[in-house]
Amino acid sequence: MSHSQWLILFLLFVSTGGLFGQEEELLETPPEQEKKLEWSGNLDVKYTLFNMDQNSAQYKLQFFKERSSPTLVSQYKIEPYLNADYRTGDLGFVLKTHATYYSDANAQFDLFESYGSFNPSLNVTLQSGKLMYSWGKGYAFNPVGFVNSVKDPENPELAQAGLLSANVEYIKSFESDVLQSFAMMFVVIPSSELLNSRYGDVEKTDIALKTYFLLWDTDIDVMAYYSKDKPKRYGIDFARNLKENFEIHGEVSLNLNSQRYSIVNDSINFSSADNYSYLYGARYLSETNVTIIAEYYHNGLGLTTSEYQLYGNYLQKRTVNNNPLAIQQALGISQTYFRSSTLMQDYLYFKIIYPEPFDMLYFTPSLYTIYNLADKSFLLSLQMNYKPVTNIEFIFWPSALIGGNLTEYGSKQVQERIELWMRVFF
Amino acid sequence: MWLYIPKVNKPVRITSLQSVVGGVFNNADIMQLEYSAEYNATFGIGTEKENLLDLKAKNKSVAYDKLKMWITKDKNILRKVEAYSASGMLIKTLEFKKDKNFGGGLIRPSVIETYSPLYKGYRSLMIYQSIKKRQFPDEVFTLNYMGRLGDLK
Numbered sequence: 001m002s003h004s005q006w007l008i009l010f011l012l013f014v015s016t017g018g019l020f021g022q023e024e025e026l027l028e029t030p031p032e033q034e035k036k037l038e039w040s041g042n043l044d045v046k047y048t049l050f051n052m053d054q055n056s057a058q059y060k061l062q063f064f065k066e067r068s069s070p071t072l073v074s075q076y077k078i079e080p081y082l083n084a085d086y087r088t089g090d091l092g093f094v095l096k097t098h099a100t101y102y103s104d105a106n107a108q109f110d111l112f113e114s115y116g117s118f119n120p121s122l123n124v125t126l127q128s129g130k131l132m133y134s135w136g137k138g139y140a141f142n143p144v145g146f147v148n149s150v151k152d153p154e155n156p157e158l159a160q161a162g163l164l165s166a167n168v169e170y171i172k173s174f175e176s177d178v179l180q181s182f183a184m185m186f187v188v189i190p191s192s193e194l195l196n197s198r199y200g201d202v203e204k205t206d207i208a209l210k211t212y213f214l215l216w217d218t219d220i221d222v223m224a225y226y227s228k229d230k231p232k233r234y235g236i237d238f239a240r241n242l243k244e245n246f247e248i249h250g251e252v253s254l255n256l257n258s259q260r261y262s263i264v265n266d267s268i269n270f271s272s273a274d275n276y277s278y279l280y281g282a283r284y285l286s287e288t289n290v291t292i293i294a295e296y297y298h299n300g301l302g303l304t305t306s307e308y309q310l311y312g313n314y315l316q317k318r319t320v321n322n323n324p325l326a327i328q329q330a331l332g333i334s335q336t337y338f339r340s341s342t343l344m345q346d347y348l349y350f351k352i353i354y355p356e357p358f359d360m361l362y363f364t365p366s367l368y369t370i371y372n373l374a375d376k377s378f379l380l381s382l383q384m385n386y387k388p389v390t391n392i393e394f395i396f397w398p399s400a401l402i403g404g405n406l407t408e409y410g411s412k413q414v415q416e417r418i419e420l421w422m423r424v425f426f
Numbered sequence: 427m428w429l430y431i432p433k434v435n436k437p438v439r440i441t442s443l444q445s446v447v448g449g450v451f452n453n454a455d456i457m458q459l460e461y462s463a464e465y466n467a468t469f470g471i472g473t474e475k476e477n478l479l480d481l482k483a484k485n486k487s488v489a490y491d492k493l494k495m496w497i498t499k500d501k502n503i504l505r506k507v508e509a510y511s512a513s514g515m516l517i518k519t520l521e522f523k524k525d526k527n528f529g530g531g532l533i534r535p536s537v538i539e540t541y542s543p544l545y546k547g548y549r550s551l552m553i554y555q556s557i558k559k560r561q562f563p564d565e566v567f568t569l570n571y572m573g574r575l576g577d578l579k
Contacts, residue, residue, distance in 0.1 A: 087577050123565050125574065134436035157434045171571055173564035183570040212570055219439075219569060239439055244487045247439045285441055 037086045042425040044079040051416040055405070057315035059413035061331045064322065077102050081112075081159065092117040094131075098159065113162040125169045132162035133187075135210060135223060136279075137239040137249035140349040140370070141297040141342070143277035144235030144251045146225040147187055147208050153341060153349060153370055154381065154399075165189045181214035204229055217241070231258040245285040252278040255300060261337040262307045263314045268333050275300030281349075288354075295349040302345035305374045311338060312406040344408055346373040362387045370409075377403020377410045395421035427453060430572035437572045450540045450550040454489035455520060464488045475499055490517060503534065518542035528557040 050073045052059050063069045077100060084095040096113040115129025132149055136142030140153040149160035167187040174180055187208040191200030206227040213220045218240040225233040235253035242248055253276065260271045281295035303311065318330035351368035364385045371378040381399035388394075397419040403410025428437040440453065461467070461481060465488070470478035473496075481493040490509035497504055507520040519542070522535035538552045565571060566578070 085576075092577060119574075119577075122563055122571075132435055134434075157431075159433060169570065171565045171568055173568055175564075181565075181568040181570075183568065185570075214569065241439055241441075245441045283439070 036088065037084065039082070039084055040426060041080065041082040042423055044081070045422045046075075046077050046079065047420045048075045049073075049418045050075065050414050052413055053415045056411055056413045057312065057319055058334070058411065060319035061315065061327055061334065062413060064319070064324070064327050075102075090119040096159065096162075110161055112159055115162075123171050126167070127169075128166040130162045130164050131167075132160060135221070135237075136251050137219065137221075137237045138251055138279045138281055138295060138297070139283070139293050139351075140295055141279050141347070142251065143253040143279055143297070144221070144223055144237050146223060146233050146235065146253075147189065154368075154379070163189060164192070177216075179213060179215055180217075181212070183212040185210045206230065232256045247283045248281070249283075250278070250280045252276060258301055260301050262303060263310045266314055266317070268337060277301070291353040293349070293351045293353075297342070297347045297349065299342050299345050299347070303343055304345065308344055308375065308408060309406045312411050344372055344374055347371065348373055372403070372408050375403060375407040377401075377407035379409050391425040393421070393423040393425070395419065395423070397421065428569055428572065430575070432573075432576065435573065437569050450518060450542050450545050450548060451552065452489065455518075455538075455540060456552070461493075465493065470494070472496070472499075476505060501533070516543055518544070526554070528554075530559055532557060532559075
C-alpha cells in the first residue's frame, strides 16, 4: 500500500471517530463544562563531581583542546521544567518545557511536549503535536519502543522530549473472562529530515500502529512501524502477574534492514541486516515493601566484544599524536554512530528499591547495576532519595563504572561520579 | 491493578499489598473493594449498637486473610475494620469517623484513620472533602485510558 493510501486510511479512521462517539452516549455530561488551566513543574539543581579517567580515549578526545585536564571536575547545572495543562470539555492542550542552564554562555531550551487533544467520545482520542510515547513493558530498556524517546537506563522515569506526530486511539472494554479490553493506536509521523529547515518529503512520512489486548489478565501489545527510508519494525510485548507480588514482562522486536555501524580496517563501516532485539524481565515486591527489578536485554544491532575493542583501539590511535584533524574526525564518528548508552549486545539490569528502611522516614535508597554480559564491565549506582517535606526532594547519588580499558564501562571517560540533586516541585 | 504516574507516562502493574501513597495505607485500603467477591462472611458477637462481621478470604491473592467489621445497626455504616494475617496477627486497624452529608442522600464517614502495630507511633488519615457522583463507561477503567484520567476531574 502506498503512502498516500495509508494517509487516506488514517483520515478515514479519524473521521469515523464521530461514529464511534455516537454509539457510546451513556455518559451524563454536566450542562456547563469547567475550563481549567493547571500549571506544574519542578526545578532541579544538580551538582556533580566526576573522577575522570585521563587514560581513556574518550577523555582525550573530549578534552584535547583544554590547557589543563584535571582528574577531578565538577559540574553545576539548573534544569527547570514548566508544564501547562488546559482542559475544557472534550478539548485539551498540554505544554511541557525544559531548560538546561550551565552558565549565561551555555544554556539550552527544550520543548518536550506540545499537543492538542480532542475526545469525540470517551472511547476515542485524537492527539496532534509533539508528544511522548511509552510503548513497551520494560523498565530500563524498550526494544519495541518504536516511537519512544531515547530512554536513559540510569534514570528511566525522567521526562524526555516527545515526537512530532499525530495519533488516534480507540479503546473498548468487554465483559468477558477472556478478552476484557482492547485498544488500537494509529500514529502518523512526518519526516524528520527537513528541506530548507521547514519542509518535509511527504513520501517519507512514517506510520506506526499498536494494538492492545487484556487477554486472560495479561497485557499484550502488538506493534508495527512502517517507513520508506527507515527500517520497518514489528514487535510484541506482554506483562502478567504470576503471583500477586510477582510480575513478569517481555518484549521482542524484529527490525528489517537495520543500519549497523562498526570499525573495520580502522575506518567506519556501514552494514545492514535484519535483527531481533528482545527483553525479559520481572518485578517482585517483598513483605517488607522492597521492590526488585531484573531485566535481560539483547540489542540486536550491538557490537560484539571484538568489535568494541576495534572501536576502542580506533579512538586510542587517533589521540596518540594529538593531531587536531584526526581527533575531530574520531570525535565526530563517536558522537554520530556510537552515541547509544548500550553499544554492545547483552546486558543485565538489576535494581533494588527499599523505601524507609529501619524506620528512616521519607528516605528511600535504591541500588542498581547495568552489567555487560559479554565483557563483564558494569555500572554500579546507589541512589539515596530524601523527601522531608511535600514538594521537595534531595538525592545523593554515587556511581562507579568498572571494567578493563577496552571494555564498554571501563573505557568511559568518567570512572566515578557523585551527584547531589535538589528538586523543588509545584 | 495498575499504577499510572503522569510524569513517567507508563502504567505499571502493582499489587494491592503495596503502598503507593505512602503512610500506613496500602492500595487495598484505598480502593472500594467488593468484599462479597473476595470474602465469605458470618455474623460474630456484636454490641448493642453495632453488628460484627467475620470475613474470611476466599483465596490467597486477597490483601488480608481475615477481617473483622463493625457496622452500625441503625444506618449500616462501617465503623471499624481490623485486618488479620493468616496466622491471626493483627496487621492494621481502620476507623471510619465523622459522618458527613455529601449531598444527594449520601451520608458516610468523611475520615478514615488507620494505624498498625507494625508502624508503632504512626497514624495515617484520609479525609474526604466532597464526593461527586459521576457515571462512566467501562472503557474509563482500562489501561489505555489511564493517561487521561486527570481529564475527568
